[in-house]
Amino acid sequence: MSGRRKGAEVALKDVRFNYGEMRMHFDLTVPPARIAAIIGPSGSGKSTLLNLIAGFETPQSGEILINGVDVTRIAPEERPVSMVFQDNNLFAHLDVETNVALGRSPKLKLTDADRAAVNSAIARVGLTGKEKRKPEALSGGERQRVAIARALVRNRPVLLLDEAFASLGPALRNQMLDLVKALHQEMSMTILMVTHHPEDALHLDAMLFFLENGAVTARGPARKLLSDTGPAALKRYMGTVT
Amino acid sequence: MPLAHPKPLAGALALAFLALLAGGALFSLAFEASRETGDTLAAFNPYLWRVARFTLWQALLSTALSVGLAIPVARALHAHQHFMGRAFVLRLFALPLALPALVAVFGITSIYGRAGLIAHISQYFGYGLPDIYGLTGILLAHVFFNLPLAVRLLLAGLDSIPADYWKLSAQLGMGNGARFRLIEWPAMARNLPGIMGLIFMLCVTSFTIVLTLGGGPRATTLEVAVYQSLHFDFDIGQAVALTLTQLALTLAILSAFRLTGRPTEEGFSLAVTTRRYEKLRVGEKLADLTLILLAFLFVALPIAGMVVSGLSADFARLFSDRSVWRAIATSLALGGAAALLSVILSLALVAARQAVAAAKKHPLFERALDTGASLILVVPPIVIGAGWFIWLRHFADPFVFAAPMVITVNAAMAMPFAVRLLRPVWDTTSARHDRLCAQLGISGWTRLALIRWPVLRRPLGVAFAFAMALSLGDLGTIALFGSEDVQTLPYLLLQRMSSYRTLDAAGLALILGVLSLGLMILADRGSRKESMQ
Incomplete structure (x- = not known):
């Protein structure tokens, strides 16, 4: 979580999108x-x-x-942009640490700095000690915390x-x-x-x-x-x- | 007493039929082995071990090749959801399993055989003739059957990946390797042991392909060796030893298979497509499409070859041949009878199971009704055929029993599939209507005609068509029991092939292929309408 980035302006200008019958603007x-x-x-x-x-x-x-x-x-x-969905934010067969680490490197090639960032993000969302758990061993709220931790390391x-x-x-x-x-x-x-x-x-x-x-x-x-x-x-x- | 009621009684009779068919064969083998202990023991000779080793070896190679090639093809098909002809490719991949093995063998030789397409091309460039007879041919044919099957099953696994995973992978910027390792492989790996077990079993018990494409004693499997020892050498001791080995082998594989679980096509469909969000590089796209094209050609060419060589047959002469008409009539009659018997027995099992389950008094009997039909898969048709062949010869000329043997063995072999088609419909209508019917006093034949029949008509037809297609293509039992007097289409086809009347054989293969496929398409249409209701 190095380098505090200021948020960016998000603007949709005259965006039209048709989804089946539905016309959105x-x-x-x-x-x-x-x-x-x-x-x-x-x-x-x-x-x-x-x-x-x-x-x-x-x-x-x-x-x-x-x-x-x-x-x-x-x-x-x-x-x-990072996005957190309602479900399926985590890969069910990977533990908490790996799920968060994917936000740093989709190939899971991590430097020491990456690992430190992953650990501090997990700590920030209050999941220290649960790094090695699989999603099935987490409550619904904890799973969403992992997803947020991943968004944090994506920065x-x-x-x-x-x-x-x-x-x-x-x-x-x-x-x-x-x-x-x-x-x-x-x-x-x-x-x-x-x-x-x-x-x-x-x-x-x-x-x-x-x-x-x-x-x-x-x-x-x-x-x-x-x-x-x-x-x-x-x-x-x-x-x-x- | 459950047996006082007609449904449990019918179920018990169906079970008795299966037990008699399989048990009789096993008893005959055990009896023969104990009577001629010396002969049987002597028959566990180096030849038998060599055959057993080859049986396992070719099945292992076939499984590894089919699955190993299917993984990249399934990935490519899943990554490209929208190219023209994707649905066609997937439909085509369902075809090999619906083709009788003998017909497929014909297609394969039309491409890779001595007078096939590859031979022509290779001669044109001055190279030698390819020789596929032996391990090569067996592997080609097994991969032809099982690669498309594995692709469809793996694709079902890929389709079950939650849509959000693909969004995540796109957002995180996963490359090809990471996608495979982190998303696709775990989804495929879940199904993989089941798929490999299924294909391995199909290859261990594959008879027709090895008989026609194997090359003599070097490339022969247990099932074919059983057939040869009964048909050519009439060496009963050898046949018993081989059959027992095959039985032990299938039992061992199936009990290992039980641990792996059954692969399902759940989640697989042509209509619903998963959205993928990643942007592929041009090279990746090109590699994927080449892969799909190669797999397509591998499956499509033999089928096209079968049709083309079949059409060049002299049908006028073929249809003026009385033995052809007799073979067609025999095939239809035996196939129809087998299908009818199969459907009736399956219905008996299904109805009895539901009635016994509802009464909740005889859990053991319920279990027997539940698993009885699928247990028959443990005993390959060749084992049943050989057992009865050896037993019956004590009383009469075994060839006299050709018709009842073909009908009963094929009926039994189709039962697991028929039960799977009938049971869900029967069980849901029972659950829905049982109380209502009891209240209104609708029972017996009235209930059957008024309530059951309209719902069951279609699945019964589907099961019948499916069972008939299966028995039309069967070569195992008829190869043992067939004679001048009783010849089915596959039997006649095999004869024409071994007497090198290739053009006739091609025409017969086309006829057989069209008949079986017609029935399979009918069954498929029916079951799809079924699932839409």
């Missing part, structure tokens, strides 16, 4: 070192948005800029969380959010997180993007959007008005 900017929460009904395009940024999908038109550099056409590995300025904590209970989820918050303060990366829980956005004091039918229909500070004066669509989604 994204135009949004997340300023450097901010946390953005993305919420919206299922099928509204939340995960697709992250997949576009990570490079797992290529838009039909428009451009994706990270730190002002057009990354629309470059391979996922070359983008300054990319943008972190994408795709419902990364959705399968955890409320207490664990809050712990993970606290971890994310602390890491964000230390490393100041730009974080985009898809979540089903608007209170996550409040917890992180994030800026909020509300998606409907493949487009952002509301944006702003979570505290403001989720208050009584927020937009009607968001209230319908929250179930506060019928």
